[in-house]
Amino acid sequence: MDFPTTLIKAVKGTRDLLPPATEVWNGVEAAARAVFRAYNYHEIRTPIFEETQLFARGVGEETDIVTKEMYTFEDRDGSSLTLRPECTASVIRAYIEHRLDQRPGMQKLYYLGPMFRRERPQKGRYRQFYQIGAEAIGSESPMVDAEVIEMVVEILKRAGLAGFELLINSVGDRNCRPQYVERLRQELKSVAQGMCGDCQRRADTNPLRVLDCKVEADQPIIEKLPSIVDHLCDACRAHFEAVKQSLADRGLPYQVRPRLVRGLDYYMRTTFEVVHGSLGAQNSVLGGGRYDGLAEALGSKVHSPGIGFSIGEDRLVMIVEGGQSPAPLDLFIAPLGEPALRHAALMARDFRESGLSVELAEGKLKRVMELANKLGARFALIVGENEMAAGRYALKDMSTGEQESLTRDEIAAKLATALNC
RNA sequence: GUGGGCGUAGCUCAGCUUGGUAGAGCGCCGGAUUGUGGUUCCGGUGGCCGAGGGUUCGAAUCCCUCCGCCCACCCCA
Numbered sequence: 001m002d003f004p005t006t007l008i009k010a011v012k013g014t015r016d017l018l019p020p021a022t023e024v025w026n027g028v029e030a031a032a033r034a035v036f037r038a039y040n041y042h043e044i045r046t047p048i049f050e051e052t053q054l055f056a057r058g059v060g061e062e063t064d065i066v067t068k069e070m071y072t073f074e075d076r077d078g079s080s081l082t083l084r085p086e087c088t089a090s091v092i093r094a095y096i097e098h099r100l101d102q103r104p105g106m107q108k109l110y111y112l113g114p115m116f117r118r119e120r121p122q123k124g125r126y127r128q129f130y131q132i133g134a135e136a137i138g139s140e141s142p143m144v145d146a147e148v149i150e151m152v153v154e155i156l157k158r159a160g161l162a163g164f165e166l167l168i169n170s171v172g173d174r175n176c177r178p179q180y181v182e183r184l185r186q187e188l189k190s191v192a193q194g195m196c197g198d199c200q201r202r203a204d205t206n207p208l209r210v211l212d213c214k215v216e217a218d219q220p221i222i223e224k225l226p227s228i229v230d231h232l233c234d235a236c237r238a239h240f241e242a243v244k245q246s247l248a249d250r251g252l253p254y255q256v257r258p259r260l261v262r263g264l265d266y267y268m269r270t271t272f273e274v275v276h277g278s279l280g281a282q283n284s285v286l287g288g289g290r291y292d293g294l295a296e297a298l299g300s301k302v303h304s305p306g307i308g309f310s311i312g313e314d315r316l317v318m319i320v321e322g323g324q325s326p327a328p329l330d331l332f333i334a335p336l337g338e339p340a341l342r343h344a345a346l347m348a349r350d351f352r353e354s355g356l357s358v359e360l361a362e363g364k365l366k367r368v369m370e371l372a373n374k375l376g377a378r379f380a381l382i383v384g385e386n387e388m389a390a391g392r393y394a395l396k397d398m399s400t401g402e403q404e405s406l407t408r409d410e411i412a413a414k415l416a417t418a419l420n421c
Numbered sequence: 422g423u424g425g426g427c428g429u430a431g432c433u434c435a436g437c438u439u440g441g442u443a444g445a446g447c448g449c450c451g452g453a454u455u456g457u458g459g460u461u462c463c464g465g466u467g468g469c470c471g472a473g474g475g476u477u478c479g480a481a482u483c484c485c486u487c488c489g490c491c492c493a494c495c496c497c498a
Contacts, residue, residue, distance in 0.1 A: 009489080059498075068422080069496070086498040115498070120422080122492060131498085198495080209496085262497090281493065310498075336456065365456045373458040384456060398458070 013119075013127025024317050025130075029112060031158035032132045032311075039151045041108040041134050046090035048114065052080040057297055058089035058266065071116045071127075083116035088291070088308055089298065091135050096300045106138040112313070124282040124315045133288075133310030137295070140305045142239050145270045145290060146246030152286060152309050153252060156274065160320045164285060166252065168272045169229070169260040170240040174293065176233035177268075181207055183226055191221050211259035227258040239269055262287065266294040270307065278319050285319070286311040330356040330419055332372035332398075334365060336384035344383045347408070356415060373398065379415065 010016055017025060036043075052072050071083035084090055091109055094100070100107045112132040121127060134151070136144050149166070156164060171177055184207045192203035196215040203210055211222060232240060247254050254272075262271045271289035279285070288309025295304035331351055335344035341362050348360045359375060361368045365382070372380045382394040387405075395411050396403040397418075406414065 012489085055498090069498085084498095088498080117498070119496080120494095121490090122494095125497090129498095206496095282497090284497085287498080312498095334457085366454070366458075369456095369458040371458085377458095380458080382457075386456085394457085396457075401458085403457080 011127075013121040015126065015128075021317070024320060025313070028159045028313060028317055028320060029132065031160075032110075032112065032155045035151060035155045035158055036110045036134065038154075039108065039147070041110040041136075041151075044091055044094060044109040044111050045113070046084075046087065046094055046111065049081050049083050050090055050093070052082040054089050054093055054298070055082055055085060058092070058294060059085075069117050069119050071118050085117050086115055086310065087111050087113075087131060087133055088135060088294070088310070091308075092137070092295050092298050092300075092304070092306070095137055095304065096295060096298060101138065101300075101302050101304055106136055106144070108134070108136050110134040122282065123280045124312070124318060126314060130313035131310040132313050132316075133308060135306050135308035137304055137306035140239075140292065142242035142270075143246055145239075145243045145307055146250060146252075148288070148307050148309060149243075149247060149254075149272055150250050150252060152274070152288070152311070155311065156285070156316070159316060161276070161285070161316065164274050164276045166254040166272065166274055167257040167260050168243070168247070168254050168270065169257050170232055170236055170243075170269050171261060171267055171271050171289070172228060172232050172236050173268045176231060176236055177228075180226070180228050180231040183231065184208070184210075187225055191225075195221055208261040211261055222259070228261070229256065229258045236269055243270055262289055266291040266297065268292045272309070276315075276319055279315055282315065284312070285315050328357075329359055329372075329375045329377040330379065331358045331415065332368075332375060332377035332380045333358065333360040334368040334372065334380060334382050335360065335362055336365060336382070340383045340385065340388060343388055344381075347381070347383065351412075351415070354412065354416075356419065378419065381411065 033043075052070075055070060070085050073081055075081050091111065095107060095109075110133065113130065114128050115131050116128055117125075118127060119125070132155070134148070136148055149168070153166060172180060185203070188203040188207055188210060192200050192210075195203075195210070195218045196213065199210045199213050199215070199218055202213075211225065213222060229240070244254075244256070257273075260271055260273055267289040269290045269292070271287075273287045274285045275283045276285050277283065286309055288307070290305070290307040292303075292305035294306065295302075333344045333348050335341040344360055348358045351358045359372075359377065361371055363371075369380060377398055380396045380398055382396070384394075387393045390405075392405045392407055393411060394403055395406050395414065
């Protein structure tokens with residue numbers, strides 16, 4: 001008998017989510033769905049892969065994301081497909097394709113599911129990762145920005161997260177941003193040589209990223225660089241002020257971070273991020289922003305301004321985990337002997353039908369009681385010959401050890417009261 | 422793509438410096454207790470010591486190569 005010498009394992013950067021961790025994932029997702037519902041967002045499910053061009057156009061042809069960090073492959077007919085690295089482009093594509101702009105009001109859509117990136121994995125960053133996100137399409141109002149931010153904070157709270165910080169910024173629009181970037185580039189020409197190697201390179205290739213440098217020695221220089229919030233055009237400044245005002249009205253604490261510059265071309269005006277200290281180098285739990293030109297870039301004939309965010313679910317689960325325990329088992333049934341087993345199977349079905357989680361296992365009583373304990377059962381029900389003859393069964397409360405002899409109706413009533421609280 | 426750390430039981434790890442044929446705790450299984458769990462006690466199962474090659478009488482241990490995982494960088498969706 002030959003056994004394979006190399007075990008097949010989950011591929012690099014992917015992982016299995018096992019119970020009881022999956023309970024935490026479901027808890028986070030349930031919290032998100034509840035909040036989405038409260039804000040009148042509705043779920044959209046887009047394909048997990050798309051034509052490569054969608055992401056290339058949406059994200060920017062020249063970015064690292066497109067050139068080397070996507071899961072791109074050739075289909076059998078020669079077309080280039082890509083596993084979605086994010087969902088915003090897909091949502092906008094669907095919005096255009098199905099003329100959702102013709103539907104009444106704004107489109108408020110949410111999604112959740114796996115995304116893919118082809119990078120070296122590290123803490124909180126996997127090749128298959130999960131995002132929960134939403135897009136509000138069809139309005140430029142700063143009130144929408146604030147509501148989206150309020151909603152995402154509500155999701156985090158509802159999911160059980162505490163101790164996070166909300167960071168916001170405005171990156172301007174097509175008018176003022178290029179001017180600011182040029183200004184920054186000029187400024188860097190004189191100071192860049194005093195900075196770290198990465199920054200010297202970025203000063204040319206991607207000046208905005210210099211602002212995000214973490215090298216300690218560079219910080220004094222960065223402090224003196226011009227800030228984007230001082231270079232917004234009138235319209236962008238008014239928008240930003242209105243967003244901040246609305247956040248204040250809503251009692252949402254935030255910090256303005258002029259150095260919060262999202263890397264993607266399509267972001268305009270409001271950008272935001274939530275960070276949490278326990279995450280290591282990848283400390284961002286969620287990011288989002290306004291993308292008023294994206295729909296046009298993807299071929300929309302109508303102006304479809306939007307704002308959205310996506311939560312890194314892997315990271316959120318990582319910091320929420322531990323606070324929640326797996327769902328307990330309501331009832332464990334221990335039948336003794338063959339006739340009791342058949343009888344118990346029917347009892348199990350009835351209790352399950354009434355909404356309880358029920359497990360049933362045969363074997364030596366000591367053995368199955370041990371199992372009941374390990375499974376975290378709230379109650380154990382012993383079904384033996386004595387019980388069947390008497391029509392009264394032994395119901396044991398596993399936490400107190402108390403046991404009483406009850407009829408089926410009494411058991412049902414007792415379980416209902418004990419478990420409904 | 423680049424750098425660093427780590428691969429020994431299901432899990433967490435010791436053993437490696439100074440080579441002598443594999444350990445602990447937890448878990449799992451059984452017993453003390455023929456129909457009663459948790460605590461306790463006793464016993465047991467469990468390892469191609471990541472893979473391949475080399476040195477040696479002898480390698481988990483020393484050397485080389487490869488693979489995998491983790492962390493960080495680049496970048497960030």
